[in-house]
Amino acid sequence: MRFELLQPRSLAEALEMKKDYRERAKILAGGTDLLVLLKDGKLRAQAVMSLGRLSELNFIRSEGERGVAIGALVSHSDVAASRIIQQRCPDLAEACAQVGAAQIQNLGTLGGNLCNASPAADAAPPLLLMDALLTLASARGERRVAIHDFFLGPRRTVLEPDEILQEIFVPQPVGRRGATYLKLGRRKAMEIAIVGVGVAIHLNGSDRIVSECRIAMSSVAPTPLRARRGEAIFANQEIRDELIEEAAEVAAEEASPISDVRATRGYRLDMIRVLCRRAVREALARARNHKAEGWR
Numbered sequence: 001m002r003f004e005l006l007q008p009r010s011l012a013e014a015l016e017m018k019k020d021y022r023e024r025a026k027i028l029a030g031g032t033d034l035l036v037l038l039k040d041g042k043l044r045a046q047a048v049m050s051l052g053r054l055s056e057l058n059f060i061r062s063e064g065e066r067g068v069a070i071g072a073l074v075s076h077s078d079v080a081a082s083r084i085i086q087q088r089c090p091d092l093a094e095a096c097a098q099v100g101a102a103q104i105q106n107l108g109t110l111g112g113n114l115c116n117a118s119p120a121a122d123a124a125p126p127l128l129l130m131d132a133l134l135t136l137a138s139a140r141g142e143r144r145v146a147i148h149d150f151f152l153g154p155r156r157t158v159l160e161p162d163e164i165l166q167e168i169f170v171p172q173p174v175g176r177r178g179a180t181y182l183k184l185g186r187r188k189a190m191e192i193a194i195v196g197v198g199v200a201i202h203l204n205g206s207d208r209i210v211s212e213c214r215i216a217m218s219s220v221a222p223t224p225l226r227a228r229r230g231e232a233i234f235a236n237q238e239i240r241d242e243l244i245e246e247a248a249e250v251a252a253e254e255a256s257p258i259s260d261v262r263a264t265r266g267y268r269l270d271m272i273r274v275l276c277r278r279a280v281r282e283a284l285a286r287a288r289n290h291k292a293e294g295w296r
């Protein structure tokens, strides 16, 4: 494995390098996905551009009532340990705390998790639930892309060859909200999800009526996705067991899982139903306990 190592000292310098090298230079953040592919010979690179010196991409910043901005280089450990994230996006903190194990969480970044575009990316469901916006930068300028439009397929995104993911912006959800992310693996650590399900529930004033329910899943289709038809079942309804059953069934219908070394398609469909039921109940309990703290 031989390649030229590029080590820009600023985002501006990195963008200039990416403009020149385009797809010939692969971006390295934590390297927990990229280096595995390079070592296994599944990917070839003339050059590798390390973002390690770009401290300007390593931040978690509250933007008050608007939401939270997270630099692409923030590690899973830092996301999981952040008080801001724990308060405002607890399901994202939960998801990052379930990526691999401590070593992977210390090295792996939120941006790398998204740009790698694995169907099993654990950070994707919570960010899909929150309608996150991604800032993609190039020497030509910046553009903002909704996370819903970012993934094109396994390991494929809308990133152009000269672009770098700079920031993930999580808008502030309105009202009383509870959310959770549940992941099923064959073991507790160092395991890619067999199925991951995130649910967010927004309550409508009272403790009973759901104004909105959102369901997002990983490892069940070529990209992480929202189960829009399953979500619609709860709109302006009081949550009852029959609705939970129906939504879990419909969410499974919206998935198109494959059979692979980790699980069969049939098992994955069963587990979507199980995790969906559990996640709805947990998100509902959290929404009911939600204290309307001001966002700082």
Ligand SMILES: Cc1cc2nc3c(=O)[nH]c(=O)nc-3n(C[C@H](O)[C@H](O)[C@H](O)COP(=O)(O)OP(=O)(O)OC[C@H]3O[C@@H](n4cnc5c(N)ncnc54)[C@H](O)[C@@H]3O)c2cc1C
Pocket: 026, 027, 028, 029, 030, 031, 032, 033, 034, 035, 036, 051, 072, 073, 098, 099, 100, 101, 104, 107, 108, 109, 110, 111, 112, 113, 114, 115, 116, 120, 121, 122, 123, 159, 163, 164, 165, 166, 190, 191, 192, 193
């Ligand atoms: C043992 C092991 C266990 C794992 N367990 C899990 C798990 O449980 N859940 C899970 O979701 N993942 C898991 N992973 C995968 C990986 O750790 C995560 O996806 C991690 O977040 C990748 O981040 P990184 O910074 O290491 O990315 P890198 O490997 O540096 O990059 C990944 C890809 O994204 C591109 N990229 C990175 N940053 C940017 C950027 N800012 N702009 C543009 N492109 C960029 C790179 O070019 C590359 O194509 C595991 C990996 C290993 C080796």
